[in-house]
Amino acid sequence: MFSPGSLDKKLLLEIAREALHAGVEGRESLRNLGSDAAAQQSTGVFVTLRTRGRLRGCIGQVAAGPSLAEAIAHCAKAAALEDPRFNPVRPDELGEIEIEISALSPLEHIAPEQIEAGRHGLMVSRGSQRGLLLPQVATEMRWTARRFLEETCVKAGFDPGVWREPETEIQAFTAEVFSESEIHSGKMPGPGGRAKSRYSIST
Numbered sequence: 001m002f003s004p005g006s007l008d009k010k011l012l013l014e015i016a017r018e019a020l021h022a023g024v025e026g027r028e029s030l031r032n033l034g035s036d037a038a039a040q041q042s043t044g045v046f047v048t049l050r051t052r053g054r055l056r057g058c059i060g061q062v063a064a065g066p067s068l069a070e071a072i073a074h075c076a077k078a079a080a081l082e083d084p085r086f087n088p089v090r091p092d093e094l095g096e097i098e099i100e101i102s103a104l105s106p107l108e109h110i111a112p113e114q115i116e117a118g119r120h121g122l123m124v125s126r127g128s129q130r131g132l133l134l135p136q137v138a139t140e141m142r143w144t145a146r147r148f149l150e151e152t153c154v155k156a157g158f159d160p161g162v163w164r165e166p167e168t169e170i171q172a173f174t175a176e177v178f179s180e181s182e183i184h185s186g187k188m189p190g191p192g193g194r195a196k197s198r199y200s201i202s203t
Contacts, residue, residue, distance in 0.1 A: 007068075007103060009178045015069050016047055016076040016099045017180070023077030024089050043068055044104035044173070046134060047075040049089070051096050057083040062107065062123065062132065072101060100179035102134050110172035112163060115145040120172040122152040124163060131156025135175050 022028065045068060046060025057079035061071060076099065080089040089097065107123060115122065117138040124131050131152050138148040149170070150160035162168050 007176060007178075009101075010183055012069065012072055012101055012103075013099055013178070013180055013183055016072050016101060019073035019076040020049070020080055020089075020097070020099065021094060024080050024091055024094060043071075044106075045071045045075060046102040046104070046175075047072060047079045048100040048102070048134075049076075049079050050098045050100065051093065056089065056093075056097060057086050059083055060102070060104075062104065064106075068103065098180050100177065102136070102175040102177045105174045107171040107173050110170055112146075112149060112170065115149055115172060117143055117145040117148050119174060120145075121175055122149060123171045123173070124149070124152045124156045124158070125169045125171070126156070126158065126162070126165075126167055129156055129158070131158075134177075136177055 043064050044060065044062045046058060048058040049056040059075050059078040059082060061075065065071065110120065118135060121135040122133055133148065133152045133155055143151065149163050153160050153162045163170055
């Protein structure tokens with residue numbers, strides 16, 4: 001069972017950093033992903049890459065599958081090389097990139113009036129089409145809960161007001177968010193602070 005408070009954030013960021021470098025430099029994938037119990041948890045996760053505060057890539061998986069450590073390694077590499085919004089990360093960029101990890105709680109259905117901007121991340125879906133935004137997006141963009149819901153609908157490729165239709169499914173989650181700069185400074189936020197095949201793009 002996923003327990004955010006038990007996460008070894010430093011270890012998980014080190015795994016993401018090693019996977020990022022291995023992927024960009026074309027080296028063999030990591031074999032030792034850590035034996036820490038928290039790293040073996042299974043949960044959804046997103047890895048976000050930033051350069052000087054600007055988004056450089058973000059890839060994740062919503063459903064729990066492999067261990068958290070394995071998922072982070074895969075998503076770090078995918079964020080660098082597979083985010084279709086950006087060119088692949090070059091080796092000379094690695095020193096400027098900061099890594100942020102969002103470990104997700106399980107998805108739960110939520111009523112629109114219960115959404116809290118900055119606390120909840122959202123996934124809006126209808127049939128096979130869906131869109132997801134991490135909770136920190138609402139904080140960074142200073143969106144209200146209603147605006148955040150509308151933007152998640154747009155992310156899914158729908159009109160902003162499609163959430164009102166009964167066929168639309170609205171699910172929420174919280175996230176334990178931590179980054180390299182916060183680890184180095186010793187300042188860590190609480191849950192929700194601060195998104196090809198099975199991967200999703202969030203931010």
